[in-house]
Structures are given as C-alpha cells and as structure tokens.
Amino acid sequence: MPVEFRHHDSLRLFAEIARYRSFSDAAEALNMTKGAVSYQVKTLEMDLGFALFQRSARGVELTPGGLKLLAACQSHYEEIEAEILALKGVSTRTLTVGVSTYFAARWLSPRxxxxxxxxxxxxxxxxxxxxLFDLEAQGVDIAIRWGSGQWEDGEITPFMPCPAYPVGNAAALQRVEQQGWAHAISGFTLLRDHDDSNAWTDxxxxxGLPHQTRRDTLIIPDPNVRVQAVIDGQGIALMDALAGQEAAEGKLFRLSPRALEDYGYFLVRPQRGGARKSVQAFADWLQGQ
Known part of the structure; x- marks a missing residue:
C-alpha cells in the first residue's frame, strides 16, 4: 500500500531554499520567520527519511537526495506551467538564452x-x-559563457573548446617578428574583457612570462569592440577561432604559438530552473552541433 505524503506545501518551501541557498533569504522572500522555515524543513526531512541540506562555507548546499528531489520538483512545476499555458491557449514556452553578441553573431545565429x-x-x-552573473535576477534560463569554466555562479557544463591566444594587427605582427613574441608582448597594451578577468594572467x-600588475591595460567588455580596437592598433587581445573572418581578411594576426587550451565556451544554468525540459532540450541540441 503506497505511503501517503503529507507535506506538499513544504516542497515549495524546499525549492525556494534551494534557489537562494539560504534559509534566511528564503524566509524573507516567503514572508516567514527563519524558525518557521527551519521547522518545516526538519519536519519534511523526518517525513522523507533523509536530509535535504548540509552546511558549507558557501552557505546551504543540497545533499545528493536533495538534488534529486529538486529536479523532480522542477519537472513537476514545469508540467503544471505547460498545462496552464495549454489551457489558456498559449502553445509556446519562452526560453531565454544569455549570450554575448560576439558568439551569437559568429556561431549561434546561423544555427x-x-x-x-x-x-x-x-x-x-x-x-x-x-x-554573465546572477542569471535568475536577469530572467535567463541558460547562458553561454567564454572562459576557463572555473566559476561558482551556476551549474557549469563544458560545451565548445575554443583555445584563446594573443592577436594583433599587422603592425603588431611586424613588431613581434622583429623582437620575438616573448619580448614584444611585454610592450603592448593588453585589452581585457573586464577588470577582474584572469584570462591574461592565465x-x-x-x-612563462611575468604578470605583475600592469597599468598599460584597457578594459573593453564587448568582444566585437575589442576586435575592432585590435584592428585599430589600440592594443592586443586574447581571441579565439571565432575571429577567423578578420584573420582571413588580413586584419588580425596570431602573435604567439602559446594558447589557453582549457578555455572555451561553457553552458551556465542558474541553480534553479536548470532541470526544466526546455532548458535541457536546448542544452542537448547545442551539444549535438
């Protein structure tokens, strides 16, 4: 005889705690006291027979059982949402993809x-x-992000390896050919994507070059603008094979054989919502390209 589960309301509370990774933040969002939230979670865990959360240096983390239950809850909520949309006569679900215009124009859009x-x-x-940060606050369901993949702001999945290497214009290449790349690069202005990026340091x-704090850097967050700045002689930048058109046209040149082999594009899903069927469908499609 099946056991009757009596704490369906607590599952919503559980999902909110998993979203915020904090009992206090979830309590504030739900207009509850922290004590009431803790009591409901303890009651839910007793009824389930296993722990849902564990404490860590980063706050509250889900246990293996908690992760499985969260995935089931998210799938259940998505089915309910889809059914409501169907009853309203709405046949589509919106999937918001966070992506740089550089990657969107050069790789994603044609596909x-x-x-x-x-x-x-x-x-x-x-x-x-x-x-790409705080994806939930920006309403993003899944994002495509370039870098090392060493981030803590979501569920990270390797997608497309794309090593990065220094590029410059024709004048920069001539300087490298005259001085050697190891010596010449130390004299260029380094174009960076943002102020806390580790790409150039990596x-x-x-x-094997020194990386003491340099003042000759210029921060240009938009990769398309960064490419143009390199062409205009404003400095050198770390770019990848997606800048191949400019290279083929003789506007960009690789300045060194050394590359960040571990860099590339990664799929980033917010802690909440990453198990939605539409998100998974898009992720699976991307991996198949």
Missing part, C-alpha cells in the same frame, strides 16, 4: 533555425549579455 524547427513549442529569446603563466 538557430534548426532548433526552432525541431522544437516549435519553444519560443527562443536571446538576451545579449557582456558579463595566458602569461602559460607562456
């Missing part, structure tokens, strides 16, 4: 029609993003 044909019930919305380490 999107295939996804739309395979999933006509999912309405795609591309959200231009330069820096590359200098890989190349």
């Amino acid at each position: 999107l029609m295939a996804f739309m044909q395979e999933h006509p019930d999912i309405q795609l919305r591309l959200q231009p993003m330069i820096r 590359w200098l380490n890989t190349a």
